[in-house]
Amino acid sequence: MVKKDNPKSSDKEDEVKDNPNAESTDVEKEVADAAEFDIGDLEGVGAVRKARLAAANINNPMDLMVRGPVEVAEITGLDRDAAEKLVQTAIDFLKERGVMEKTFQSGRDKLKFRKEKIDKNRITTGCKALDELLGGGYEPQSVTEFYGVYGSGKTQICHTAAVMAQLPREQGGLDGEVIWIDTEATFRPERIIDIVVERELVPLQPHPKKSDPKIPVDENQAYEFLDRITVASATNASHQELIADKIREMLKVHEDQIEGRPTAPRVVLIIVDSLTTHYRVEYAGRGLLQPKQAALNTHIHRLLKTAQIFNIAVIFTNQVVANPEGFGNPIKPVGGNVLAHASTYRIALRKGANVKRIAKMDDSPMHEQLEVIFETTKGGCTDPEGKP
Ligand SMILES: Nc1ncnc2c1ncn2[C@@H]1O[C@H](COP(=O)(O)OP(=O)(O)OP(=O)(O)O)[C@@H](O)[C@H]1O
Ligand SMILES: [Mg+2]
Structure with a gap:
């Protein structure tokens, strides 16, 4: 998965060689160490x-x-x-070895852990409004769910995140790689390039007028963003579960390949778009509700544990069904109580006028039920009326 011929990463490798004292963050070091552990x-x-x-x-x-x-x-x-x-x-x-948190810790130590390991490793959503909703971007070691009707912006949010995670820290990313579990065949490399170019993340040819098209000086620089996304196409629910398990092996291989060079890119974000599609189709009918919930429960908890061990953020999308209760919200997310409990942050999306979308924090152990507005544009999910 690590592309040895990727000029971005080889530049970095040279940097590390030139500067043997280059410090890594504790988390990166721990992840690199963890990958070397053997069952023996x-x-x-x-x-x-x-x-x-x-x-x-x-x-x-x-x-x-x-x-x-x-x-x-x-x-x-x-x-x-x-x-x-x-x-x-x-x-x-x-x-x-410090890879997992200790069972008993003081509240103060917990706060220190959150400040140093969580807050410093957040990934921007690419949009100030959504960052505000999440208290500073996607949180590592947590699962963030977006649910909403078709066209509400779930997949656009995922594409934007897949780009942002790769940016350097000063631009809100983690200079990392991304794994995308695609169950709906909706990952579009073209959208990644669009987002990179529209946000001017690579040098562009002169475009004096606003209406001039944005064209990269070297299109390979934009393609490098694609090199750092691994797309796993899941064809059914058990394949999806298998992929989620394979990911751990990929993380190990990936970390092994960097041979203790902790500043080299590592996977920082896992996206599942959508988590529930295959389960809905394959476990249709009341009689299969129990096994469906059990399978979903195992799947989501394994993803969460993987995120916790490797200090990775997980985003997943979810579909909706009509709420038969007839009061309150007319739609509700698929997956019932299982997903409601398993996702750390649950965000409801709905459509506004034209490109406007509304995101509401539906469930969170630490955020108020804020509502924010964003847009789905060529640059991905963006703040209204402004540059991305
Ligand atoms: N290149 C683009 N430029 C501007 N807007 C775009 C572009 N591509 C997609 N969109 C907009 O994004 C919206 C679709 O959002 P998205 O694909 O995220 O929906 P979704 O919530 O994932 O829906 P579904 O449940 O069908 O998967 C549409 O309104 C579409 O016009
Ligand atoms: Mg979608």
């Missing part, structure tokens, strides 16, 4: 058990933590007690 590093995992776990595609302590004891027992054939012990050993291992 865990106490009680010898060659035989390692092979048994590898056969079930469990290769590092993070895999054990994300899957949890019930599933580990099921897929490895270990008895439940042994699986529980093993998962707990993995969790303790990750906590000791």
Whole structure:
């Protein structure tokens, strides 16, 4: 996934070589370290058990933590007690190394953690209004949901985020890579280029008049933004779940490839557009409601745990259905209580006049129920009446 021939990243590599003392942030260092952990590093995992776990595609302590004891027992054939012990050993291992938060912490330490690891690693939405709604942009280690009717701007928000995440910190990004799980075949590389060019993120040819088209000096510079997005096309719900698990391997491979060079690009954002499409189609009908909710629950929680371990932000979109209750909001998001509880921040989108869109913080452990207005334009999701 890391493109060795990507001039952007090789420039960076040279920079690091020139400056061996280049400091990385703690988080980047921890992520790089985490990728090097092997399942054999865990106490009680010898060659035989390692092979048994590898056969079930469990290769590092993070895999054990994300899957949890019930599933580990099921897929490895270990008895439940042994699986529980093993998962707990993995969790303790990750906590000791600072990859996971300690179980008991003071409120003050929690605040320090949020300021240093969360707030410093937010990604701008590309639009001041939405940044304000989210308290400064997409939060790592959290899941942000956008739901709304067709054309309400969900996919445009995702495209914009996929560009913004790649920008340097001073421009609100994390100089990172993006993974996009595409279940509706709506990822459009052309939109990425549009957003990059419209926002003038690459040098443009002179365009003295406002009506002059914006044309990059070197179109390859715009294409580099595409190089740093990995699109995974999911063809059905179980494929989508498989991809979500594969992502962890990609993160490991990715970090391994950089060989302890923590300032090299890393994945900072996972997008799922949309999370629920395949589940709605495949688990149609009342009789399948229970298995559908169970499958969605597992899927979303695994994504959340992956986000927590690798300090990644997750955005997903969700469709809506008519609210049969007949009062309050006429539409409601798909996925019932499962998704309502699992998403950290839940944002409702609705259409306004023309390109105007309204976003409302529907559910959040820390934000008021603000409503803001943004627009869907060539530059992605943008603030009304102004430059993106
Ligand atoms: N190149 C563009 N320039 C300006 N506006 C655009 C461009 N591409 C798409 N849009 C606008 O974005 C809106 C579509 O938004 P989006 O694709 O995000 O909808 P959505 O919420 O994902 O809908 P769905 O539920 O169908 O997936 C449309 O109003 C469309 O006109
Ligand atoms: Mg869409």
